[in-house]
Amino acid sequence: MKLGPKEQKFIYHFGEMGSKWGINRTVGQIYALLVLNKEPLYADQIAEALSISRGNVSMGVKELQSWRLVKVHHKPGDRKDYYSALSDAWEMARTIFEERRKREIEPTLSLLRDILLDSGSAKTSEQDAYAQGRMTEILELLELVTQWSVDLQRIQPDSLRSLMKMGSGVTKILEFKDRAKGRIPESK
């Protein structure tokens, strides 16, 4: 694994970002390395390229697999595990987006549902009522966002790309909807 200066920079950067992204430095570096390599790599190559221990690679790869960002391959007549990253940027983004939703939003959603279930009790003070109001508001927003992101996942990358390119132009669709009040608009 000989790395050019650009690859080095990219890998180093992903390491740095790792912490901000909630994964750790090593995991970020391993991922970057795999993204840049067309050919799958096996554990020792990764360890060598990044100067980290064999055990650390094992941990990191496991973590990346739990994110569904890295897959294992086998070559006939070879017992090693070869690892590679998803190779399409859209698929990468989609996967990261989905996993983050699961890890960052879902737990809060469950908690809020739980807390607000027995909303009959304990609203003794004005304060309590306010607090529960805020929690309810947050719960509703998170539910909406979750549903939306599930919906977005269904859209084909190509359509998504066009949609994004439209930018805030999409609001025009809302105008149609409002104007039509139930009937389907015909003219563009």
Next chain:
Amino acid sequence: MKLGPKEQKFIYHFGEMGSKWGINRTVGQIYALLVLNKEPLYADQIAEALSISRGNVSMGVKELQSWRLVKVHHKPGDRKDYYSALSDAWEMARTIFEERRKREIEPTLSLLRDILLDSGSAKTSEQDAYAQGRMTEILELLELVTQWSVDLQRIQPDSLRSLMKMGSGVTKILEFKDRAKGRIPESK
């Protein structure tokens, strides 16, 4: 600051989530506390409610201010700083989204632009070419996402809510667009 069991739970949870969200436990707790309190709180109240040191509160609040999630108030004839959180869930979400984009995407964007600027050099191997291809692909995606998120920020919360409620129905707008262009209609 007497906290009910629900408030406790919520605050504790935000502390836990803090690490996953790239802020720390204390900062998460302070934020949760402020979100739930209608009235702004001053540093000592926060320290007491959460059993943390005065200095820690200062750090945490500063961090939250840098996220634009917390504001300071002053009461006439009172020298204390009173802190409060944004009180609208949509505004909260918008702010968090925007700040995260700045912290998590922008740096990578800059780096990739930098790296790929002198794309004339050093594509010696097949590997190098592949690596740079991947970087370019990622750069393009990030640019698109960034632009899109800037566009979304411009949309009014009300419109955004309607838009999200439509879910994958928005793709219909693409059909309009395509048809208008004289392309093959995509109707189901």
Next chain:
DNA sequence: CTAAAGTTTCAGAAAATATTGAAAGCTTAG
């Protein structure tokens, strides 16, 4: 079955991060 070639686990060491609390710094009423 055994040895070779690999992977995973995990306890301890190292590194990074968060927290405290005392001291230094501001700000303003008087």
Next chain:
DNA sequence: CTAAGCTTTCAATATTTTCTGAAACTTTAG
């Protein structure tokens, strides 16, 4: 101007997270 009443800073300490490397484990060729 200065002292009271706050806030901020920061060095030391505590806590948490990450990393290593050796041992345990797994798989398969022969």
